[in-house]
Structure formats: structure tokens, C-alpha cells
Amino acid sequence: xxxxxxxxxxxxxxxxxxxxxxxxxxxxxxxxxxxxxxxxxxxxxxxxxxxxxxxxxxxxxxxxxxxxxxxxxxxxxxxxxxxxxxxxxxxxxxxxxxxxxxxxxxxxxxxxxxxxxxxxxxxxxxxxxxxxxxxxxxxxxxxxxxxxxxxxxxxxxxxxxxxxxxxxxxxxxxxxxxxxxxx
Numbered sequence: 001x002x003x004x005x006x007x008x009x010x011x012x013x014x015x016x017x018x019x020x021x022x023x024x025x026x027x028x029x030x031x032x033x034x035x036x037x038x039x040x041x042x043x044x045x046x047x048x049x050x051x052x053x054x055x056x057x058x059x060x061x062x063x064x065x066x067x068x069x070x071x072x073x074x075x076x077x078x079x080x081x082x083x084x085x086x087x088x089x090x091x092x093x094x095x096x097x098x099x100x101x102x103x104x105x106x107x108x109x110x111x112x113x114x115x116x117x118x119x120x121x122x123x124x125x126x127x128x129x130x131x132x133x134x135x136x137x138x139x140x141x142x143x144x145x146x147x148x149x150x151x152x153x154x155x156x157x158x159x160x161x162x163x164x165x166x167x168x169x170x171x172x173x174x175x176x177x178x179x180x181x182x183x
Contacts (some may be wrong), residue, residue: 069094070139074163074176077148080183089163091174093139100168101137105130108137109147111163113154118164121154137167152183 071092078086089109093099101108107130139145147161151161159182164175 004128068096070099070172070174072165072174072176074161074178076178076180084150085180085182087149087151087161087163087178089147089149089176091139091165093141093143093146096141098141099139101139101165102169103135103137103166104168106135107166108135109163110166111149111161111164113151114160114162116158123160151180155183157181 071094073090073092075088075090076085077088089111107125107128110123110125112120112124115121137145147163149161149163151159158179160177160178160179162175164173167175
């Protein structure tokens with residue numbers, strides 16, 4: 001009876017240790033920030049846009065390598081509507097080898113919205129908490145990382161959206177800017 005109890009305690013301890021270890025491992029997220037398919041904004045509400053996979057990601061059909069560098073872009077996806085304005089930040093690996101970015105938290109990008117005077121009216125990282133976990137973003141040759149950004153709840157006027165990647169140990173942050181009007 002005592003041997004059986006000790007055996008059960010040993011098995012229970014092993015299961016608990018396995019669960020604890022598997023929860024603290026490295027996270028490897030490829031081609032989508034934090035596994036999200038929805039655009040992000042300060043309130044964390046999900047988009048109601050349910051397009052097919054081909055409509056959401058037309059860039060994935062273009063896997064050619066052109067210029068030999070990592071290319072970042074920021075483009076308007078949807079003009080202002082009841083939900084806001086949708087932008088897409090992309091990072092495409094145009095090199096001949098895989099590129100891996102390392103992050104010390106679950107945050108992979110940040111952005112600010114500035115008004116016409118240059119004052120920051122919103123910063124993504126100030127309204128969010130990020131897990132303290134090592135993570136990485138792997139871009140194979142021709143792969144594209146995409147992050148949709150939903151801008152909303154602004155006063156009428158002209159604004160600038162500035163987005164960048166937040167990897168550790170990199171000299172380049174792949175910063176992009178775009179100006180837009182809010183009505």
C-alpha cells in the first residue's frame with residue numbers, strides 16, 4: 001500500500017513538473033503577431049471582418065525574392081468606416097536566407113499615432129501588457145509577416161501613424177510612417 005502511494009505521488013509530481021516546464025518554453029510564432037488574425041487597437045476588440053484566407057493574405061502568393069533585404073511597408077487596407085481605418089504593416093524577407101528575430105517579451109511591434117502638431121495621441125504599448133517570455137519570429141526566404149492595425153476613436157484632423165518592429169539585438173527596427181485624415 002505504501003509503495004503504491006509513493007508511486008502515485010511520484011507520477012503526480014512528474015505530471016506537475018512536465019506541465020510547468022512546457023508552459024515556460026520558447027514560443028516560435030511565424031508570420032503573425034501573437035497568433036492573432038484580427039487587427040489590433042487599444043481596446044482589444046476583434047474585427048468583424050471575415051474574409052477568406054486568400055482575400056486576407058494576397059501577399060503570400062508572391063514568394064519571389066527580389067532585392068536581397070528585409071522590406072517593411074505600411075499601407076491603407078480599408079478607408080474610414082464605422083469600425084475605423086484599417087492599416088497593414090508588413091515585413092518581407094527578400095534575402096536569400098532565413099531571418100530570425102528574437103524578442104524578450106510577447107510584444108513584436110509597436111506604434112504611435114501623432115496629431116498634426118507632432119504630439120503623440122496614442123501609443124500601442126502604453127495600453128497593453130506583454131508576457132515576459134522569450135519569443136521569436138522566423139521569416140523564411142520570401143515569407144511575409146503581417147500585422148493589421150485598426151485605428152479608431154480620434155478627433156477630426158490629420159494624423160501620422162508610425163509602426164516599427166521591437167526585436168532585441170537588432171540595429172534596424174523597420175520603421176514605417178503614413179499620414180491620414182480622420183473625419
